[in-house]
Amino acid sequence: MTGADSARHDVDSTRRDVDSTRHDADAARHVLVTGGCGYIGSALVPRLRRDDRVARVTVLDDLSNASPRNLMGSGLATDDAIAFRRGDVTEYGDVESAMRGADAVIHLAAITGAASTHDRREETRRVNYDATENVLHAAGKLDVSNVVFASSCNVYGRAATTDIDETVEPDPINPYAETKLGAETLLEEAIAEYGLEGTALRMSTNYGYAPGVRFNLVVNHFVFRALTDRPLTVYGDGSNWRPFIHVTDAARAYAAAALEPERWDRLVYNVGDTDANYRIAEIAEAVRDELDRDLEITYLEEEHPGPSYNVNFDRLAGTGFEPERSLREGIRELAARFTDRAE
16 A cells, blocks of 8 residues: 555545534535535535435635526525525635535535636636635634535546546646645545545536536537537547536535535545546537537647546445436537527
8 A cells, every 4th residue: 555545544544433423414404515606506506405404505606707697597596595605715704704504515616627727827726726725724613524625537637547546646737637636635634634524526527508507618518519510629639538427417426425425435536437438539429419410520630639537436336326417418408408499
């Protein structure tokens, strides 16, 4: 066992030994969601509100890249059990104020768009790393029982091997991935220091419809371009791998980890489906096939294709969680939503 593996084992053991009196698994819980007005948040917050195990949800968002409208369609705007706090996760006072009374925290707030973070290195560190330190310090101070951190499979970089599990050494190649990996270490340290429960979900690339839908994610972007009869542009030769997960399945995973921490008792989990590892060229072809359009797929082989990682999700299976939505189903749903033909 390597030193890093030994340290992770020690932290995992510490977490399992946390005094069970810190929270009552049967009590309805108060969950704080940072960045809750964003893409995943717009799928997650309504799901939490529908869950009988949740009594209250607080959303902390600075609205720099999202809108409260993303939550309004679910009838949450007039729901007394939903509290919205406009605040900045980089400001410790905003974080502590929003977290008071919370039992669990799902920390989604982040600078996203991995490729763009090369030009936003300082901002990315401030929001993705420093703000996570704020969240964890507040959680320790306020005796929050469980923190779920939104990490990413992007931390694996351009892996030469396939079937990457959580024991593979990450190799981040952009500031987004670097800060996500660094924040995982902060979580590990907070677990040891404060005795809280916590886990980092290394999420697959999201796709699919949610009220706060992002158009800079590859599947969503390709569907939008296809519906406007524009070529699908693939950087490189399209051979690079990515795992994909529907946004509603991502929301299900975050909710499960927050509400069933005893099942999610490891420091990190890859989250996705082994059968949903696709080459980017396959994504373009699936969009063209599902939309039944004579679309041009353009390969810019001189351009850098970005990360490539084919991921194993065996550890995730131990939690009892598995994704439910398929890529092609998600493509069809996006097309229907974008053309106002939702079923």
